[in-house]
Amino acid sequence: MTTKCSPPELRPKKLDILVAAVVLVLAVVVAVGFYGPKLGQSDHLTAVISVGEEVIERVDLATLKEDKLLTVEGECTLNVLLSNSGAEVILSDCPTQDCVHTGHISRAGQSIVCLPGQVVIHLEGASDEGAPDIVVG
Amino acid sequence: MMKKLLPLLLCLLLLTGCAPKPESLDIFAMDTYMSLVAVGDEAFDALQKSANIVNSLEQAMSRTIDSSDVAQLNATGSAALRYDTAVLLEEAIALSEATLGSFDVTIAPLVALWNISGDNPRVPAQEEIDALLPLVGSEHIHLSDGSASLDEGCAIDLGGIAKGFASDRIAQLYHESDLSGGFVSLGGNVYVHGENTDGEKWNVAIQHPEVSGGYACMLSLTDAFVVTSGGYQRFFTAEDGTVYQHILDPATGAPAASDLLSVSIILPYDADKLHGAMADAYSTALYVMGEAAACDFWAGQQNFDMVLVTRDGRVLYTPNLIDHFTEVEDSGYDYQVLTA
Numbered sequence: 001m002t003t004k005c006s007p008p009e010l011r012p013k014k015l016d017i018l019v020a021a022v023v024l025v026l027a028v029v030v031a032v033g034f035y036g037p038k039l040g041q042s043d044h045l046t047a048v049i050s051v052g053e054e055v056i057e058r059v060d061l062a063t064l065k066e067d068k069l070l071t072v073e074g075e076c077t078l079n080v081l082l083s084n085s086g087a088e089v090i091l092s093d094c095p096t097q098d099c100v101h102t103g104h105i106s107r108a109g110q111s112i113v114c115l116p117g118q119v120v121i122h123l124e125g126a127s128d129e130g131a132p133d134i135v136v137g
Numbered sequence: 138m139m140k141k142l143l144p145l146l147l148c149l150l151l152l153t154g155c156a157p158k159p160e161s162l163d164i165f166a167m168d169t170y171m172s173l174v175a176v177g178d179e180a181f182d183a184l185q186k187s188a189n190i191v192n193s194l195e196q197a198m199s200r201t202i203d204s205s206d207v208a209q210l211n212a213t214g215s216a217a218l219r220y221d222t223a224v225l226l227e228e229a230i231a232l233s234e235a236t237l238g239s240f241d242v243t244i245a246p247l248v249a250l251w252n253i254s255g256d257n258p259r260v261p262a263q264e265e266i267d268a269l270l271p272l273v274g275s276e277h278i279h280l281s282d283g284s285a286s287l288d289e290g291c292a293i294d295l296g297g298i299a300k301g302f303a304s305d306r307i308a309q310l311y312h313e314s315d316l317s318g319g320f321v322s323l324g325g326n327v328y329v330h331g332e333n334t335d336g337e338k339w340n341v342a343i344q345h346p347e348v349s350g351g352y353a354c355m356l357s358l359t360d361a362f363v364v365t366s367g368g369y370q371r372f373f374t375a376e377d378g379t380v381y382q383h384i385l386d387p388a389t390g391a392p393a394a395s396d397l398l399s400v401s402i403i404l405p406y407d408a409d410k411l412h413g414a415m416a417d418a419y420s421t422a423l424y425v426m427g428e429a430a431a432c433d434f435w436a437g438q439q440n441f442d443m444v445l446v447t448r449d450g451r452v453l454y455t456p457n458l459i460d461h462f463t464e465v466e467d468s469g470y471d472y473q474v475l476t477a
Contacts, residue, residue, distance in 0.1 A: 053164065086350065096254060096255075098371055102370060103349025104350055105349065106350045107350060115169065118165050131340070132342035132352065133329075133333050134327055134329065134340075134341050135341075136342070136343055137325065137343055137345075137346070137365045137367065137370075
């Protein structure tokens with residue numbers, strides 16, 4: 001006499017599908033979270049303005065309808081011109097004027113630093129192919 | 138089907154979940170702006186320890202913190218030195234001798250006289266410069282068993298080498314930590330470690346000295362120091378319109394009349410050497426030397442790599458860099474490989 005084993009239940013249950021869906025969503029979210037933003041970059045060129053170690057303003061430059069003049073009060077006072085193409089310190093009452101000498105910055109990863117004012121204007125996002133990881137100079 | 142898919146999805150989750158995100162830290166210290174990035178399981182710890190290193194070095198070597206070794210030495214003519222100060226001062230003297238005085242930490246009295254990076258820069262009279270020039274020279278520093286003394290009237294400024302030394306210490310920490318990559322950028326002093334976030338070598342751009350936001354060239358590097366010196370960013374303009382950049386020539390006591398716009402020195406990480414400090418000192422020294430003497434110096438030593446940007450529109454680089462070097466098309470520069 002032979003007995004016939006019944007096959008295991010192979011058809012997915014609703015719970016299997018739910019678990020799979022959650023795992024998939026989590027995997028995608030984590031992957032996008034890691035590979036998407038490179039050191040906090042977004043799609044748009046964004047000016048991040050810091051005084052000391054505190055970020056005081058983030059401006060999405062791509063969405064600016066017209067140039068924006070920003071007065072930044074740190075240890076010194078800086079007038080920062082923001083436009084679709086980048087950022088520039090046009091006036092500063094700091095003694096060294098290094099921030100003014102830096103001129104216009106336009107690419108993600110570039111910064112203007114005012115040491116006496118403890119002000120940093122850093123560009124993020126809109127990374128282009130072959131963009132450097134670090135600029136030295 | 139679902140039972141096959143589920144393990145795959147879990148693997149995907151594990152893969153993505155294991156990839157660590159970069160941690161970053163930005164601080165103002167040692168008279169510059171510092172940006173540090175680390176990737177790996179110990180990234181956060183590595184950055185905290187890096188900040189402690191920087192803080193400790195600043196407390197020891199700042200000219201403006203009264204309790205620092207350097208301030209004490211300058212004020213009283215002698216001081217007991219912390220370990221790192223003693224190590225760096227000994228290295229500074231050796232590098233001064235190696236560069237025949239083109240880099241010299243005893244330039245401090247003249248830096249103070251011109252005050253180009255300070256609140257009230259001015260053009261001193263030649264008599265004032267002449268009065269201080271005899272105080273310049275590493276022979277005025279005397280080291281002995283963890284203490285130092287200076288000849289009468291002399292003073293030191295480690296600003297031209299301390300940031301490079303800080304990058305040495307942080308590079309050592311990065312190597313001892315569980316990190317896949319990272320970098321430190323300490324005001325013109327860069328160290329790149331391991332791989333970037335794409336799993337490749339780090340792309341380091343050398344700033345174009347004449348075009349805001351432009352690049353002179355790109356270097357693809359790992360476990361290496363890159364230090365750039367130039368006079369194009371830190372300078373002051375006198376009332377008559379003359380521009381005085383901040384790097385002084387120890388031989389004349391005046392801003393170096395260099396035919397170079399910038400000098401970048403590239404050295405690999407070596408646990409037994411202070412290559413960050415060496416790159417820092419050499420970048421200043423070779424800028425002061427000018428093109429011909431800098432090329433002769435490199436040909437004589439050949440233990441470092443460099444990129445020179447000349448005032449007449451050329452970028453000169455050493456042959457070891459060929460495989461790591463990328464020209465920038467719209468830079469306007471003529472690129473040439475040096476030969477020994």
